Amino acid sequence: MSNLSKLEFVALDISKKNYQLWFLDAEIHLAAKGLGNTITQGNEASSQDKAKAMIFLRHHLDEGLKVEYLAVKVPLDLWTGLKERYDHLKATVLPRARYEWMHLRLQDFKTQQYHERGFKKYPELISCLLVAEQHNTLLLKNHEARSTGSAPLPEANMAARRSSNKNDDNAEANLALNDDDFQGLDDLTHLEVEDFSGDQN
Template identity: 40%
Template structure:
C-alpha cells in the first residue's frame, strides 16, 4: 500500500519554480515507459491509444500540486494538459536566464574570501 503513494520524482510546485526540472523528469520517464507520444506532436500520424493517454494523465496529475490540478480539471487529453501547463509555466526560462545574466555580470572574484566560495557561486549561477 505504501508504494501507491511513492512518487518517481518531485511534484510540480504551485509557483512553477521547479518547472524546468519537472518537465525534464517527465519527458525522460515517458520516454522510458513509451508514453512520450501522448504529450508530443503526432509522428507518422500514429495516435496514442486511450490506455496510454489515461496512464499519462494519471501520472502527470500525481506529480503536480492540487491547485494546478483543479485549474485544469476539464482537461482529459494529456497533450492538451501538457500544453496548458507549458503555457502557464514556461516563462520560467526567461526569468531564470535574466537572473543568471544579472548574477554573472555582478560576479567579482575579489568579493569572495576563498576560491571555493567563488567556485560555489559560479556553479550556482
C-alpha cells in the same frame, strides 16, 4: 488524503519555482515508460497510454494545479496548458540567471581567508558563505531594532529597587517569632532592610 505512492521526481509547484526541472523530468520519465508520444502533436497513442500518461502527470502536480486542471482529460492538452502557463519563465528568469552567472564574484569573502580555510570542495565554500550571510542578516535586524547611538533600555530591576527604597526607609524585618528558642541567639535573627539592599559600610 496524501499521496501514498512514491513520486519519481518532485511534483510541479504552483509557485513556478521548479517548472524547468519538472518539465525535463516529466518528459524523460514519460519517454522511459513508453508514453513520450502522448504529449506530442498529432500522436496516435492508444486511449490506455493516454490514461497512463494522464495519471502520471497528475500524480506529479501540486494539489492546487490538480484542481485547476481538473476538467482536462487529454495529456497533450494538460502538457500544452502547463507549457503556456510556465514557459514564459525562460524569457524572464534565464536572462537574469545568465547575468548573475557572468558577474559572479566573491564580494564578501577575501582570497586570503579563502586560502587560509583551505576549502577543497565547492559546497564547503558555499555553506561558509551562507552562514556568513545569515549572520550579516541577523546583525542588520538587530541594528534596525536598536541602532547605534540610541538610548539604552532602562534596567527593569533597578527601577523596582529604587521605588522600594523610597517607601521602606524605616521598615524592619524580623523573621523569628517571639516564642522561638534559639538558645540566646534572638538578637542575631533581628534583621534590617539595609542588611539586604543597602551598602554594608
